Amino acid sequence: MGLPKIKIADLDAETLWNDGHRTIDVAASDTTVLWDSSHHEHDAISTRTFGFWLYMLSDAMILAALFTAYAVLRHNYAGAPTAAQIVHPGYAFRETLLVFSSVLAFGLTMSALKQGSRAGVINGIVVSFLIGAAFLGMEFHEFSGLISQGITPERSGFLSVYYAIVLVHGLHMVFGLLWMAVMVVQIMRQGFTDNVVYRLLNLKIFWQFQAVIWVCVFTVVYL
Amino acid sequence: MPHSQRNPLEHPEVQLAKTGNYLIGFLLATLLMAASLLIVTHHLLPPDGREIMILVIALVAVVAQLRLLFRLDWSATQRWHTVALALIVPLFVMLIGLSLWMFHSLDAHMLGHGLGAAM
Numbered sequence: 001m002g003l004p005k006i007k008i009a010d011l012d013a014e015t016l017w018n019d020g021h022r023t024i025d026v027a028a029s030d031t032t033v034l035w036d037s038s039h040h041e042h043d044a045i046s047t048r049t050f051g052f053w054l055y056m057l058s059d060a061m062i063l064a065a066l067f068t069a070y071a072v073l074r075h076n077y078a079g080a081p082t083a084a085q086i087v088h089p090g091y092a093f094r095e096t097l098l099v100f101s102s103v104l105a106f107g108l109t110m111s112a113l114k115q116g117s118r119a120g121v122i123n124g125i126v127v128s129f130l131i132g133a134a135f136l137g138m139e140f141h142e143f144s145g146l147i148s149q150g151i152t153p154e155r156s157g158f159l160s161v162y163y164a165i166v167l168v169h170g171l172h173m174v175f176g177l178l179w180m181a182v183m184v185v186q187i188m189r190q191g192f193t194d195n196v197v198y199r200l201l202n203l204k205i206f207w208q209f210q211a212v213i214w215v216c217v218f219t220v221v222y223l
Numbered sequence: 224m225p226h227s228q229r230n231p232l233e234h235p236e237v238q239l240a241k242t243g244n245y246l247i248g249f250l251l252a253t254l255l256m257a258a259s260l261l262i263v264t265h266h267l268l269p270p271d272g273r274e275i276m277i278l279v280i281a282l283v284a285v286v287a288q289l290r291l292l293f294r295l296d297w298s299a300t301q302r303w304h305t306v307a308l309a310l311i312v313p314l315f316v317m318l319i320g321l322s323l324w325m326f327h328s329l330d331a332h333m334l335g336h337g338l339g340a341a342m
Contacts, residue, residue, distance in 0.1 A: 045234050046234075046236065046300075049304075050303055053307060054307055057307060060311070061311070064315050064318050064319055065318060067319070068322040071319075071323060072322075090264070093256065093257070093260050096253070096256050100249050101249070104246070104249040107240070107248070110237075110245075114232070114237055114240045116232050192231060193231065194231045208292045211292070212289070215252065215256065215284045215285055215288070218281075220278075220281075223260065223263045
């Protein structure tokens with residue numbers, strides 16, 4: 001694999017814009033182009049999943065900071081209701097089952113993707129979506145109950161951080177559901193192109209990550 | 224945008240998907256969380272032991288999920304993912320540990336109130 005020979009005169013702006021990723025066939029000469037990716041080891045999909053993984057790790061850092069804040073503030077009740085009064089482990093366990101089931105459904109979606117089954121993938125995403133939505137329904141129920149009793153986040157340090165952790169996780173779930181809906185549309189329109197596949201892989205990473213976060217939320221906050 | 228004419232479904236990360244692993248991961252995580260729940264609600268351990276135990280269980284659950292769901296290992300496909308995770312662990316430890324130490328020290332220097340004082 002020698003170094004590619006480049007003739008500057010061949011690389012006009014329009015060629016680069018249209019075809020920067022491919023080998024440019026310039027008549028019968030042996031000039032090649034800078035970014036001939038067939039000679040490279042990494043591919044577009046791995047690059048994107050690795051980048052997304054790094055992003056998720058940074059997200060984990062933010063969540064670690066939130067959990068630390070929880071550890072610091074967990075006993076700052078300021079006369080408002082305490083953890084024992086508002087936290088229901090049994091209810092949270094049912095929420096846990098929903099999160100895990102949704103992630104399992106998505107895992108099965110990825111198995112369907114491996115088989116190349118479009119219907120399997122779409123069905124899997126829909127099931128995962130519905131279970132995830134059910135989880136959000138349970139959280140909505142829990143928090144609307146709290147608010148209707150006047151147990152609002154600004155009343156104490158503990159309440160602030162409790163709301164913060166659970167709702168940040170909930171927001172992540174919301175975005176995940178939105179992403180799932182978009183992917184269903186994209187699969188229906190494009191099929192399994194490079195773009196759709198890497199986005200599904202990233203969504204898998206994202207969704208499984210929610211289960212990991214929830215393990216921590218359940219253990220630290222609800223138990 | 225295809226750089227090659229290969230079918231994206233043949234990409235190693237797509238091929239990593241394994242139904243068996245996902246099922247086991249689900250069962251394991253659920254059982255571990257159930258164990259934590261029982262320990263807490265039925266007071267199966269003294270208070271201090273309880274807290275440590277559920278944290279240990281959570282750690283085990285997270286590692287299990289990382290291995291079974293994320294398929295993190297040293298294979299060529301996943302190697303860099305695992306390396307990135309390994310590099311971030313010390314940062315986690317420092318972030319959480321030092322922050323906790325900061326606030327603990329702060330409280331120790333305060334008159335009257337400490338961590339956990341209900342006002």
